[in-house]
Amino acid sequence: MRRVVITGQGTINALGHDVPQTLEAMREGRCGIGPLELRDVERLSVKIGGQVTGYDPEALFNRQQIALYDRFTQFTLIAARQALHGAGLTFAGDLAARSGVVFGTAGGGVNTWDENYRSVYEEGKNRVHPFVVPKLMNNAAASHVSMEWNLKGPSFSVATACASSNHAMGLAFQLIRGGGADVMITGGSEAMLSFGGIKAWEGLRVMSKDACRPFSANRNGMVQGEGAAVFVFEEYEHAKQRGAEILAEVVGFAMTSDAADIVMPSQQGAARAITGALRDARLDPSAIGYINAHGTGTAANDKVECAAVAHAFGHHADDLMISSTKSMHGHLIGGTGAVELLACIMALRDGIIAPTIGYEEPDPECALDVVPNVAREAKVGAVLSNAFAFGGLNAVLALRAAP
Amino acid sequence: MSESIRDKVIAIIAEQAVLEPGDVSMDATLQDLGIDSLGLVESIFAIEEAFDIQVPFNANEPEASDFDISSVAAIVAAVEALVAEQKST
Numbered sequence: 001m002r003r004v005v006i007t008g009q010g011t012i013n014a015l016g017h018d019v020p021q022t023l024e025a026m027r028e029g030r031c032g033i034g035p036l037e038l039r040d041v042e043r044l045s046v047k048i049g050g051q052v053t054g055y056d057p058e059a060l061f062n063r064q065q066i067a068l069y070d071r072f073t074q075f076t077l078i079a080a081r082q083a084l085h086g087a088g089l090t091f092a093g094d095l096a097a098r099s100g101v102v103f104g105t106a107g108g109g110v111n112t113w114d115e116n117y118r119s120v121y122e123e124g125k126n127r128v129h130p131f132v133v134p135k136l137m138n139n140a141a142a143s144h145v146s147m148e149w150n151l152k153g154p155s156f157s158v159a160t161a162c163a164s165s166n167h168a169m170g171l172a173f174q175l176i177r178g179g180g181a182d183v184m185i186t187g188g189s190e191a192m193l194s195f196g197g198i199k200a201w202e203g204l205r206v207m208s209k210d211a212c213r214p215f216s217a218n219r220n221g222m223v224q225g226e227g228a229a230v231f232v233f234e235e236y237e238h239a240k241q242r243g244a245e246i247l248a249e250v251v252g253f254a255m256t257s258d259a260a261d262i263v264m265p266s267q268q269g270a271a272r273a274i275t276g277a278l279r280d281a282r283l284d285p286s287a288i289g290y291i292n293a294h295g296t297g298t299a300a301n302d303k304v305e306c307a308a309v310a311h312a313f314g315h316h317a318d319d320l321m322i323s324s325t326k327s328m329h330g331h332l333i334g335g336t337g338a339v340e341l342l343a344c345i346m347a348l349r350d351g352i353i354a355p356t357i358g359y360e361e362p363d364p365e366c367a368l369d370v371v372p373n374v375a376r377e378a379k380v381g382a383v384l385s386n387a388f389a390f391g392g393l394n395a396v397l398a399l400r401a402a403p
Numbered sequence: 404m405s406e407s408i409r410d411k412v413i414a415i416i417a418e419q420a421v422l423e424p425g426d427v428s429m430d431a432t433l434q435d436l437g438i439d440s441l442g443l444v445e446s447i448f449a450i451e452e453a454f455d456i457q458v459p460f461n462a463n464e465p466e467a468s469d470f471d472i473s474s475v476a477a478i479v480a481a482v483e484a485l486v487a488e489q490k491s492t
């Protein structure tokens with residue numbers, strides 16, 4: 001069986017503009033959520049988010065590129081540059097033909113939709129910029145990465161709401177393991193912090209107006225974030241032969257569907273995905289030391305997720321650690337699993353478990369070790385990353401320390 | 404005024420529950436009427452639109468908000484209070 005390892009990682013999100021900054025913030029339990037700065041924010045009832053701050057696209061992209069790159073594509077390219085630089089790969093000939101890109105995003109070019117609807121509806125203009133379509137399409141980020149690095153194998157985008165990145169990375173893993181590719185650039189991106197993007201979420205009445213406090217009894221909803229994380233997944237022998245630094249091994253993946261409700265999560269669907277990922281990885285449940293939770297901070301998700309973990313792990317549920325880093329970077333929707341994989345890799349490589357910050361009151365329905373407020377040193381050999389999307393689509397990844 | 408608020412709220416709830424307004428009793432709970440969490444959020448939206456008011460309601464902590472949804476009568480009283488508060492200019 002072909003094995004799959006991670007040989008590069010990059011990110012930009014509310015906690016930092018690269019991986020070291022992000023991991024430092026996670027180690028320190030720093031919160032990247034703050035007051036939103038965007039047009040018409042005074043007309044929103046939710047005024048906080050995990051926004052990327054200190055961001056100057058003109059310093060990173062030229063004018064022609066900015067005309068073509070929505071914010072979610074910009075985030076992807078920034079993270080991809082870091083990941084590919086770290087991996088030290090160049091793509092030509094056979095390797096280019098056997099390498100591709102698969103990214104998750106729920107909304108794609110949301111800011112581009114928003115700005116151009118404004119211009120035709122609010123401002124009454126009858127003409128829009130010629131690049132609106134290539135800028136807003138969900139696959140724009142994957143396509144630009146394929147173009148910038150000459151990746152000529154399988155490339156596509158995945159949209160499964162809050163599980164998009166985990167589905168994307170799981171498919172990248174399966175493609176390499178199954179022989180369909182040797183290298184896959186994968187992860188996800190979201191830039192939904194626009195007036196329309198937040199207004200839509202307000203409507204559902206599941207957003208917090210003050211903080212994201214996963215698993216805490218006084219939690220009152222989710223907080224949106226934005227950004228991207230990108231990884232280089234590579235066939236193990238290929239990575240070994242070229243002497244690449246291996247960050248972690250991807251060992252299992254499972255996806256399930258609740259087939260039940262368009263917004264309410266299902267304990268059974270989540271538990272089946274967790275158990276399926278363990279089985280795919282041929283890991284005993286007792287091997288898992290840490291789970292990066294979906295942990296949105298909503299009443300429904302957190303209690304259902306804890307029940308699913310308790311069901312899937314039995315007694316071992318009390319011995320493992322489970323934290324939600326959304327408390328720090330917010331919920332990046334389609335990009336969230338990618339940023340959260342950084343915390344999984346940190347746990348395996350550095351032995352540091354990112355905390356669930358904002359934790360104030362124990363909830364008997366979330367009675368697991370949620371690593372409250374302060375990061376912890378612990379040696380773990382294998383971890384899981386959970387993602388459970390609206391629409392009942394679940395995707396769980398299993399990772400192990402580098403071989 | 405108060406009579407018409409009650410009738411409008413009952414009409415909104417009845418539509419959500421797929422019942423005739425006459426079949427919605429004041430002491431019924433939303434659960435009695437078969438209205439789930441999405442139905443509740445949709446009803447609150449309809450109430451906000453009908454009365455042009457803001458209803459303070461977070462689905463994560465329904466009991467923490469001032470908007471009492473424990474029965475049809477409680478919802479009507481809560482809407483009356485909000486209309487009085489937000490329209491008293």
